[in-house]
Amino acid sequence: MDRFRDRVAVVTGAGSGIGRALALALAGRGCKIVLADVEAKPLSEVEDAVKALDVEALAVETDVGNAESMAALANATVGQFGATHILCNNAGVGGGGLIKNQQLVDWKWLINVNLWGVIHGLQYFLPHLIQADEAHIVSTASVAGLYSLPGLGPYNATKYGVVAIMETLYAEMAQDDGSNIDVSVLCPGVVNTNIASAHRNRPQSFRRKRASPGNGKEDRDHNEAKKRNATIAAALKTGKDPAEIAEIVMEAIVERRFWILSHQEHLQDVRKRNDALYGLVNPTPPREIF
Numbered sequence: 495m496d497r498f499r500d501r502v503a504v505v506t507g508a509g510s511g512i513g514r515a516l517a518l519a520l521a522g523r524g525c526k527i528v529l530a531d532v533e534a535k536p537l538s539e540v541e542d543a544v545k546a547l548d549v550e551a552l553a554v555e556t557d558v559g560n561a562e563s564m565a566a567l568a569n570a571t572v573g574q575f576g577a578t579h580i581l582c583n584n585a586g587v588g589g590g591g592l593i594k595n596q597q598l599v600d601w602k603w604l605i606n607v608n609l610w611g612v613i614h615g616l617q618y619f620l621p622h623l624i625q626a627d628e629a630h631i632v633s634t635a636s637v638a639g640l641y642s643l644p645g646l647g648p649y650n651a652t653k654y655g656v657v658a659i660m661e662t663l664y665a666e667m668a669q670d671d672g673s674n675i676d677v678s679v680l681c682p683g684v685v686n687t688n689i690a691s692a693h694r695n696r697p698q699s700f701r702r703k704r705a706s707p708g709n710g711k712e713d714r715d716h717n718e719a720k721k722r723n724a725t726i727a728a729a730l731k732t733g734k735d736p737a738e739i740a741e742i743v744m745e746a747i748v749e750r751r752f753w754i755l756s757h758q759e760h761l762q763d764v765r766k767r768n769d770a771l772y773g774l775v776n777p778t779p780p781r782e783i784f
C-alpha cells in the first residue's frame with residue numbers, strides 16, 4: 495500500500511525550515527496536509543505552496559506547548575479529514591548559553607515547546623492514529639539528544655527527552671502484536687533553517703529578565719549567550735538543506751526505520767560518549783559543531 499497517497503499528515507513547525515520541507519515532501523507524495531505553526535504569515539505561505547502541489551491542506555495556528563491549542567489541532571484535523579495517518583512532531587526552538595548563565599525561563603521555554611510539544615502531540619493524536627489502518631509518528635529530536643553538546647544544556651535536555659519518549663513508544667508498539675503504528679526519531683546535525691532566530695516566537699511569559707545596566711555578571715552572561723548564538727547562526731548557514739532532510743525522512747517512513755540520522759558522521763561522537771559510559775570513564779567534551 496502507498497504510505498503517502500491520500501494519507502492525512504500533520505506537521506508541526508510547518509512554517510519554516512525542516513517542518514516546511516517535510517510538509518512539501520509529504521504533499522509531493524500525495525498526502526493531505528495539516529500544517530501547524532505558531533507564526534501565522536509563514537504558515538499561510540506554506541499553505542499556498544502545498545496547495546499549489548494540488549493536494550488538500552489545512553493550516554491551523556497552533557502553539558504546541560499549549561495543551562488546548564494541540565487538542566484543537568487534533569479536533570480540526572479529524573473534523574476536516576476524518577483521520578490522521580502521519581504525525582510529524584517537529585516544532586522546536588533553540589538557544590545557547592552555559593548552564594551557569596541560564597535563567598529558569600530559558601529552561602522553561604525550551605521544555606515547553608520541545609518536550610511538551612511532543613507530549614501534547616502524542617496525547618491528542620495517538621487516539622486517532624490508533625484507529626487508522628496504518629500510521630507513522632516521526633518526532634524531531636537532534637544529535638543533541640544522543641550526546642551532550644556544551645553550551646546547549648536546556649536544548650540537550652529536551653532532545654534527550656524526545657529520544658527517550660520515542661524509544662519507549664517504539665518498544666511499547668513492538669510489544670503490541672496488534673500495533674498499526676510505526677515510530678521514528680529524527681536526529682539531525684546542522685541544518686540551514688531559521689532556528690537561530692527562534693526567539694522571534696518567545697512569549698513574554700518566557701522572556702529573560704533584562705540585565706540591569708552596569709551589573710558586570712549579567713552583562714557577561716548576556717554577552718556569552720549572544721556570542722554563542724552568533725556562532726550558531728553562522729554555522730547553521732553552512733548546514734544541510736532542509737529538503738535533503740525531508741527526503742531522508744520520507745525514505746525512513748517507507749522503510750519503517752526508527753533512527754533517522756541525516757548526519758551519520760555524528761555516530762562517532764555518540765560512540766565516544768557510549769564507550770566512556772561502558773568503560774565507566776568520565777566524559778570528555780565532544781568536538782564542537784558550532
Ligand SMILES: NC(=O)c1ccc[n+]([C@@H]2O[C@H](COP(=O)([O-])OP(=O)(O)OC[C@H]3O[C@@H](n4cnc5c(N)ncnc54)[C@H](O)[C@@H]3O)[C@@H](O)[C@H]2O)c1
Pocket residue numbers: 506507508509510511512513530531532533536556557558559584585586587588607634635636637681682683684685686687688689690691692695730733
Ligand atoms: N536546524 C538545525 O540545525 C536542527 C538540528 C537538529 C534538530 N533541529 C530541530 O528541528 C526542528 C525544526 O526546527 P528548524 O531548524 O526547522 O527551525 P525553524 O525555526 O526554521 O522552524 C521551526 C518552526 O517551529 C515553529 N514554532 C516555534 N515555536 C512553536 C510553538 N510553540 N508552536 C508551534 N510552532 C512553533 C516556528 O515558528 C518555526 O516555523 C526543531 O525541533 C529543532 O530543534 C534543528
